[in-house]
Amino acid sequence: MTLNPRAIIRPNGSITAADLFQTALDGYGDSLIDANGQLSQAVTLSLGGLDLSNPTPGTYQISATYTDDANNVVTTTGSVSVAKTKEGITLTNDDQPVDLIAGPKPYFVSKSLVENATDGFGDPIDASQLQYDYYDLNNQPTTLDLTHAGQYQLKISYTDIVGNVVTKTVMVNLNPTKLKVQLKTASEAIVVGDNGFDPTSLVKTAIDEDGNPLMLTVVNAFARMARLGGNQLLITNHVDVTKSGTYTVDFSTTDIAGNTDNQSVAVTVYVPAKFDIQPAHTMILGEVFDPESLFMSGTGVDGSTLTAADLTYDLSGVDFTKAGVYQLPVSYKDQYGKLTTANSELTIKAQPVVGQAKITLNSVAPIVAAANQTFDPTQVIKAITTATGENVAVTDSAVTITSNVDPTIPGTYQVQVSYDGVSATATITVVAAPDTGDSGNGGTTTPTTPDTGNNGSTTTPTTPDTGNNGSTTTPTTPDNGGNGGTTTPTTPDNGGDGNTTTPAKPDNGGNGSTTKPTTPDNGGNGSITTPTTPDTGNGNVVSAPGNNGGTNTPATKPGTAAKAPVQSPTSQPQPVVAKKQSTDGQLESIQPAEAALVAPTTHVKAMTQPVKPASGKLVKLEEPTDAAQKASGELPQTDDQESLLRVVGAVLVGLLSLLGLASRRKF
Known part of the structure; x- marks a missing residue:
């Protein structure tokens, strides 16, 4: 024993x-x-x-x-x-409920809950020596079904050698899995060459059986067959972005209870659509704008031709009530939902001020005629502008230039420039070239036939004189007016320009002459005239109305015709003042007129003094010769007393002229 x-x-x-x-x-x-x-x-x-x-x-x-x-x-x-017995059981979860995931391949070992256990003597025992029993919530024995969700009571017990029993009861919760993978789309399209394609971007959410995020792991077809540790979402990418076609991306995960989630996304690799639009467009404020006018061309995914209506034009950023520069996005969405976008810059300008086109011409100097020379009518144009102020080239097709200028022939021509309903005309003068030879100007001529007028000549014609400019003429027939000559006609004189005339018949007015007519004088321009009848007078210094620039002493009231009275030996000549006309209306200079002494006979002899012409040169008008007097029927003056009286009278007249000049200058 x-x-x-x-x-x-x-x-x-x-x-x-x-x-x-x-x-x-x-x-x-x-x-x-x-x-x-x-x-x-x-x-x-x-x-x-x-x-x-x-x-x-x-x-x-x-x-x-x-x-x-x-x-x-x-x-x-x-x-x-x-x-007393020392048996006991200690659990790992401190007697808290146990949560399990229901699934086709459950993983749960009850004894894994036991941390340690002892027998009656207090000696450690293995968890396998414990008893594990399941009961429902009604304490009825049951069998644990890990494939379906539910709640159980797990009793873990131990009985020592004398029958003492120790027991632990734990709640076991079988929960449905929370494993879930949610993708953004079931199909996707990318363009050829899209090396930035990331298959993980297709995942919207991915959680494990407990609701915790899954780790996304891209693997090949072989690796996806095994779980790589931890809860992972295995992504197998079969897409080849270098070739067009349809491929798949596979997504797979399995939870701890054997629950799985397998999905795929079809990925189409294609050549994208493309289109061209105007990069910029300008319009005027208030104009109607059609955004489709920006479209130029386009090709769809399937190679079809795109139209302007296939595109979308975003006008939300454009204020058509204000001038400015705006960005106008244009886009096209293909059948895969992919957007192709471009921008066009839209410039809205303020409405221009409505005006009229304008043509400004140059001033063209007179052209000297010459053979074989040409004339460019565009030289008259200084500037042409539109109604909005923009410059227009002279070569513009809308500019019309009409010219009749012939630079080889002296004359006055016109060049007309027209644009946009506006015209302007320039006058072009072509003058003759200077004569280097002797054309009769300044010569001394004594014709026996009518003189057609030599400028600067001294002429004593025996027939009517048509007017010599600057000549000294003693005609015996009517004189139509020599310009600048000294004339003693015995017949009517039509007015010589610049002559000194003593006509015996009506005189039409010599221009620039000193005239003592006994018949009506129509007014000499620039002459010193003492008419006995009305004088129309052009260009002379006038002492009575009706003469233009002449010096007249009419016997009747101004502006009316009258007979010339016969002057007596005792009559005194009146001082006459010649005035030079100025183009600007101002009195430039006053010259004393030639003094004239009237003889006590019916014959009149003119006396002249030097007259300063406009050119500044002094020109002396010559005294008529005896020959000229004879030709005109005038008697020569030989009496010494008369000569003395002449001299005295001339002096007195000169003094009176000077007094008159001084008097005029005071005013």
Whole structure:
């Protein structure tokens, strides 16, 4: 027999005699403890004060004696420690509920919940020695179904050698999986050569069975067959961006319970659409704008031709009520939903001030006629502008130039320039080239036939004189007016320009002459005239109305015709002042007129003094010769007394002229 050094108090608080023995065998080797745990009557115990029915934990000296049928006696003595059970169970989750994921391939080991366990003596035991039982919420035994969601009670227990039981109960929750992969689209299209294509961009959300984000891992077709550790979303990319076609991107994940999520996205690789628009457009404020006018050309994905109506024009950023520069986005969305965009710059200008086209001409100097020379009519144009102020080239097709200028022939011509309903005309003068030979100007001529007028000549014609400019003429027939000559006609004089004339018949006015007519004078321009009848007078200094620039002493009221009175020997000549006309209306200079003395006969002899012409040169008008007097029928003056009187009279007239000049200058 062998005593048990340790004895555990039973659940009912007692100890049996059998509890004191580790082994107890008779001579035959049979147990001295029966099935009910009762010790054989053949064994005598000495408990050393131990009360088996109500033991007190402690150590006792126990002695046991066995006598068999042959009266053989066996005795054993030892110390026995009596104690309460020390069994126990500790769980990893501190007795908190356990959450599991329901699925086709569940993964749960109940004993994984046990952190440690001990037997009645306090010795550690393995979790496998524990009992695991499931019950429903009604405490009815049940079987755990990990493939379906539900709630269970898990009881984990242990029973020591004397029947003491220790138990732990844990709530087990089988939850449905939260595994979910949500893609942005079931199909996608990219253009050929899009090396930036990222298949992970197709994923909208990806979470594992517990709702935590999955790690996105792009793998090849082989790697996706295995889980790479941790909850991952395996993405297999089959897209070849270098070739057009349709490919797939596969997405796959499996949770801890065997729940899976497998999806695919069809990816089309294609040649994109393209279009061209005007990069810039300008319009006037208030004009109607058609955005489709920006379209130039375009090709769709399938190679079809795009039209302006296929494009979208975003006018939201344009204020058509204000001038300015705006960006106008233009886009085209293909059948795959991809946008192709471009921008056009729209400039809105303020309305120009409405005006009229303008033509400005140059001043062209007179042209000297010459053979074989040409004339460019465009030289008269200084500037042409539109109604809005923009310059127009003379070569513009809308500019019309009409010219009749012939630079080889002297004359006055016109060049007309027209543009946009506006015309302007320039007058071009072509003058003759200077004459280098002697054309009769300045010569001395004594013709026996009518003189057609030599400028600067001295002529004594015997027939009517048509007017010599600057000549000294003593005609015996009517004189039509020599310009600049000294004339003593015996017939009517039509007015010589610049002559000194003593006509015996009506005189039409010599221009620039000193005239003493006895018949009506129509007014000499620039002449000094003492008519006895009305004088029309052109260009002379006039002492009575009706003469233009002449000096007249009419016998009647101004502006009317009258007969010339016969002057007596005692009549005094009147001082006459010649005035030079100025183009600007101002009096430039005053010259004393030639003094004239009237003889006491019916014949009149003119006396002249030098006259300063406009050119600044002094020109002396010659005295008429005796020959000229004879030709005109005038008697020569030979009387000395008359000559003296002439001289005295001339002096007096000169003085009076000077006094008159001074008087005029005061005014």
